[in-house]
Structures are given as C-alpha cells and as structure tokens.
C-alpha cells in the first residue's frame with residue numbers, strides 16, 4: 001500500500017470514529033474541487049456525478065460565485081433579520097422575477113423551506129380559504145423526499161426515514177405519485193395544498209406521466225388548493241429548463257427552492273409565491289437567524305444572474321440529450337431501465353450483476369463519483385458545467401464497470 005493510500009484510509013477511520021453514522025459515504029476523501037472534477041487527499045481525480053445532490057449545478061467554485069462571496073466577506077456577512085442589509089432586497093427581487101412571482105421568504109436548508117411552505121399553506125387555508133381551525137390537510141405523494149425534520153418524515157413512506165421517529169405530525173394524505181384520480185379523491189374542503197416534487201429525485205429520478213403536472217395544476221385551481229412544487233432538487237437548470245414544471249408549461253402557486261440556490265457555497269433556500277399567499281405572514285410568526293443573511297444573498301444574487309443567462313439550462317438540455325441517448329444504449333447490457341430529464345438520470349442496474357452500491361464503488365475506482373438509491377438504482381447528476389467529453393467519460397466508465405462484472 002502506498003503512502004498516499006494511507007492518507008485516505010486514515011481520514012476514513014477518523015470520520016468513522018468521530019461522527020454519527022447517519023450516512024454511508026464512499027471511501028473517498030475530497031480535498032480540492034474545480035468545476036465538475038474533484039481531487040482526493042491522495043491526488044486522485046474524479047468526475048463528480050452527484051454534484052452535492054444538485055447543490056453544485058454550477059460546478060465547484062464557479063468563479064462568479066466565489067467572486068461574489070469574496071466581495072461580500074469584505075463588507076458584512078450577518079446582520080440578523082432584526083435589521084435590513086443591502087443585499088436582501090435585490091436578492092428577493094431577482095429571485096421573485098426569475099420565478100414570475102411577487103415575494104420571497106428566504107431560509108437556509110431545503111427542509112426548512114418545505115416546513116415554511118407547510119406553515120404558509122396552513123395559514124393561507126385558515127385565513128383565506130376558510131378551513132376550520134386545526135383541520136388543514138395537505139396531499140402529498142408516496143415515495144416523496146422533502147427532508148428530514150419530524151413533520152416532513154411524518155409523511156414519508158420510506159421506513160428508513162420514518163420508523164422510530166414518531167409520534168408523527170398529522171394533517172397529511174398520501175396518494176400514489178402520478179395518479180390524478182387518487183389525488184382528486186384525497187382532496188376535500190379541508191385541503192390547503194398539494195405538495196409534490198415535479199420529478200421525484202431520491203425515489204430514483206421518477207418522471208411522472210405526461211400531463212400529470214398540468215392535471216395537478218388544473219385540479220388545484222378547480223378545488224382552490226395551493227399547488228406547492230418542491231423544486232429543491234429538480235429546479236434551477238437541472239432538467240434543461242429553469243424549473244421542472246416548465247416542461248409542461250405549468251406554474252405552481254409556490255416554488256420551494258434550495259440546494260443550487262446557494263451555488264454550492266452557502267446554504268440558501270426559499271419559498272417563492274404570490275402576495276396573496278406569502279402575504280398571510282405577520283411579523284414574529286416565522287423566521288430564521290441565518291435566513292437571508294448578506295453572504296447568502298450576495299451568492300444567491302450571482303446564482304440568479306447565472307440562471308438569467310440561460311446558458312446552464314441549455315447545457316443541461318443538450319448534454320442531457322447525449323447522456324440519455326448513451327445510457328439508453330446500455331439497456332440490456334447490465335442496465336434494465338433509465339429515467340430522467342436533462343443532466344439527471346436514474347439508472348436501474350440489473351440486480352443479477354451487482355447492487356447499486358457496488359456499482360458506485362466500482363465507478364469510484366475508475367474515477368466517477370455517483371450515488372446509489374433503493375438497492376439497484378444509481379443516480380447521475382453531474383454539475384451543469386460538464387463537457388461532452390466528461391459525459392462520455394462517465395458513460396464509458398459505467399459501461400466498463402458493467403461489462404467487467
């Protein structure tokens with residue numbers, strides 16, 4: 001064993017010893033990153049095909065984002081929301097305009113933004129729709145992933161996420177994803193919102209049947225229910241449009257955003273909606289010490305700027321077409337199914353060959369970092385700054401791994 005390999009082994013052992021085991025990371029210890037590539041403590045390079053679960057849509061250390069962060073650090077990084085700062089208004093304006101909405105409520109993590117969306121929907125239900133106090137219901141989809149708080153895992157259908165963490169928060173109705181009839185049947189006069197991912201990421205990049213999002217929109221309008229789209233993973237360029245809802249020309253009542261909004265530099269999340277929805281909140285009813293801080297806002301302004309150029313959406317569209325074309329050619333050669341949109345793919349590996357975890361371990365050994373989910377699925381979601389050569393590299397390595405099993 002070389003000196004360099006010892007560095008990885010020591011770092012893995014240290015992390016194992018001192019951290020809770022709520023993740024099962026691949027044994028790679030990253031020390032440097034640039035664009036779509038990372039380098040480990042032993043100097044080995046890997047193509048990052050997970051991209052921080054889409055938090056790194058613009059790649060590692062995008063110069064415009066690092067520049068925005070550096071400049072802001074020279075001025076002010078945190079004020080508290082008891083005062084205003086000069087990055088706050090511009091960020092909220094730019095993001096609202098990107099979304100075609102009126103107002104923004106900034107938070108930090110995705111789960112916090114989902115919690116915010118739930119609270120706002122309930123308050124809207126009581127104050128605007130007229131739902132009797134304490135009876136608001138929210139319709140969600142089976143196999144959802146919206147975060148890890150106790151309320152959010154209360155409506156998870158994944159036993160790993162949910163078991164042992166009760167008692168659970170009531171007020172949610174779970175229907176099969178993609179099933180409009182079931183959704184219609186679950187909605188009644190107490191329903192304040194439908195909360196769904198336009199593409200289910202953690203479930204294995206499940207794209208709903210064509211017309212589903214259009215149907216959800218129509219149903220919500222007809223029933224006076226808020227359509228809340230969790231675009232935390234699917235949004236901000238990943239699928240080849242700014243939002244996954246755009247593929248059906250659908251506009252929800254509320255966008256829930258996170259991950260890439262912070263450019264891979266700082267955690268930034270937000271709920272973006274109309275004034276008649278977010279306007280229900282009054283001072284003191286909701287907040288966050290770090291939500292909307294100057295550093296977060298400065299970076300997120302630069303993120304919105306990048307999105308306004310359209311360049312990343314176009315890259316995701318064009319390179320996504322190549323990625324999916326090449327992955328489809330592997331069906332029957334160790335792959336049983338491929339799903340996804342843009343630079344986002346869920347790939348089912350033939351369970352007779354290997355597990356998803358094994359596939360990721362083998363990919364790591366040949367320079368590609370990916371993540372398994374639900375046994376035999378692996379996900380590829382590289383930064384949108386990848387080149388055609390990078391996409392071919394990732395698929396060639398996958399083909400190699402499957403062929404040598």
Ligand SMILES: Cc1ncc(COP(=O)(O)O)c(C=O)c1O
Pocket residue numbers: 053109110111112114145146147148197201202230231232233234258259
């Ligand atoms: C669709 C979706 N919603 C919410 C979350 C939770 O975000 P966070 O981990 O920042 O709390 C995630 C994270 O993977 C997600 O994919």
